[in-house]
Amino acid sequence: MNPAVDAPEQARQAPNPPLLDIRNLQVRYRHNPDAHAAVHDVSFSLRRGEILGLVGESGSGKSTVLNAVLRLLPDGCRLSADRLEFEGIALAEQNPEAMRALRGRRMALVPQRPMTSLSPVIPLGRQLRRLAGPGIDDARLAELLRQVGLQAVAERLDGYSFQLSGGQLQRVLITVSALAAEPDLLLADEPTTTLDTTVQAQVLRLLLELRDRLGLGIVLVSHDLGVIAQTCDRVGVMHAGRIVELASVKDLFGDPQHPYTRRLLASVPERWERGRPLLPDTHRHRAPLRLLPLSPTGCAYLQRCPHASERCGVEAPELRPLKDAQVRCHHPGHAEPATTGKAEEQA
Numbered sequence: 001m002n003p004a005v006d007a008p009e010q011a012r013q014a015p016n017p018p019l020l021d022i023r024n025l026q027v028r029y030r031h032n033p034d035a036h037a038a039v040h041d042v043s044f045s046l047r048r049g050e051i052l053g054l055v056g057e058s059g060s061g062k063s064t065v066l067n068a069v070l071r072l073l074p075d076g077c078r079l080s081a082d083r084l085e086f087e088g089i090a091l092a093e094q095n096p097e098a099m100r101a102l103r104g105r106r107m108a109l110v111p112q113r114p115m116t117s118l119s120p121v122i123p124l125g126r127q128l129r130r131l132a133g134p135g136i137d138d139a140r141l142a143e144l145l146r147q148v149g150l151q152a153v154a155e156r157l158d159g160y161s162f163q164l165s166g167g168q169l170q171r172v173l174i175t176v177s178a179l180a181a182e183p184d185l186l187l188a189d190e191p192t193t194t195l196d197t198t199v200q201a202q203v204l205r206l207l208l209e210l211r212d213r214l215g216l217g218i219v220l221v222s223h224d225l226g227v228i229a230q231t232c233d234r235v236g237v238m239h240a241g242r243i244v245e246l247a248s249v250k251d252l253f254g255d256p257q258h259p260y261t262r263r264l265l266a267s268v269p270e271r272w273e274r275g276r277p278l279l280p281d282t283h284r285h286r287a288p289l290r291l292l293p294l295s296p297t298g299c300a301y302l303q304r305c306p307h308a309s310e311r312c313g314v315e316a317p318e319l320r321p322l323k324d325a326q327v328r329c330h331h332p333g334h335a336e337p338a339t340t341g342k343a344e345e346q347a
């Protein structure tokens with residue numbers, strides 16, 4: 001049994017059970033037993049009022065986890081989990097109608113690209129009313145937008161989405177998703193990726209304000225470690241479909257334990273020094289990262305890890321408690337070996 005199950009089990013029995021509780025989630029996009037799972041043994045829980053960040057390289061499975069929670073995976077996809085619960089509701093057992101009732105009402109998704117989420121030929125107000133659900137007319141919509149400082153948009157509901165900036169549109173979508181339906185859970189998939197830093201700050205402030213006002217639980221996916229550090233309470237680091245480290249923001253940024261987390265943090269541009277390789281994660285191999293094969297038996301990070309031992313090649317590590325965090329590694333906490341461009345080339 002995965003020892004990581006124990007802590008959330010205790011939380012479930014506590015007076016304040018988690019809003020979202022995921023144990024051993026697996027997702028495969030094809031009915032092919034040999035295909036790698038896009039998500040493998042993912043476990044975490046989220047409390048009301050908490051913001052959990054999910055970070056990790058492209059293709060590590062972050063969006064798949066969010067889509068699995070919302071049951072928005074494509075046909076032919078295989079999902080299994082020991083537990084996939086939203087406020088005690090077993091999501092995998094709900095029929096499509098029940099899921100439709102939950103989505104948008106109690107669980108909302110903030111999309112990555114706001115421009116493609118709305119039609120440019122249908123008036124904005126009409127689309128937002130449909131998104132907000134029954135009982136929301138133009139007057140209420142305008143009131144909600146004014147509440148978050150979007151007066152200019154509130155006066156232009158008969159206009160079109162292309163008349164707004166990307167930042168305005170993203171804030172409009174977050175406001176409508178979160179304030180109109182007042183969901184309990186907000187899943188935000190890279191909500192600030194396409195925005196400049198000023199608008200990004202406005203969007204993040206809005207998320208924090210909504211969390212404080214409504215007690216929302218939020219899962220925030222981002223590639224921007226600065227965004228995660230400023231906004232989240234806890235962070236899950238994903239690699240190859242697995243959570244490899246789950247810790248508070250303070251612990252993760254202050255004392256990262258998994259070799260992949262350490263390298264992810266070391267690749268933040270502010271930390272670069274002249275002469276250091278751009279991709280420190282190519283430590284032992286010059287091949288493009290995505291072309292390195294996963295170990296069939298051992299650790300999925302084996303080919304890229306500077307600390308791999310014989311054990312790592314034969315025994316896949318599980319997510320285990322370490323200090324106040326959880327880490328999937330046989331040898332956590334190693335300091336990074338010094339890397340220089342020259343040493344990399346000789347390896």
Ligand SMILES: Nc1ncnc2c1ncn2[C@@H]1O[C@H](COP(=O)(O)OP(=O)(O)OP(=O)(O)O)[C@@H](O)[C@H]1O
Binds near residue numbers: 056058059062063064
């Ligand atoms: N609809 C799909 N059909 C088949 N495979 C998919 C589909 N969506 C995602 N995948 C695969 O699942 C894996 C995880 O993808 P996912 O989109 O969850 O990654 P991600 O961490 O969100 O990446 P990014 O940071 O680029 O958004 C990848 O290997 C991807 O190719």
Ligand code: SF4
Binds near residue numbers: 301305312
């Ligand atoms: S288990 Fe071994 S190969 Fe995997 S991350 Fe830890 S040290 Fe590296």
Ligand SMILES: [Mg+2]
Binds near residue numbers: 063189
């Ligand atoms: Mg994604």
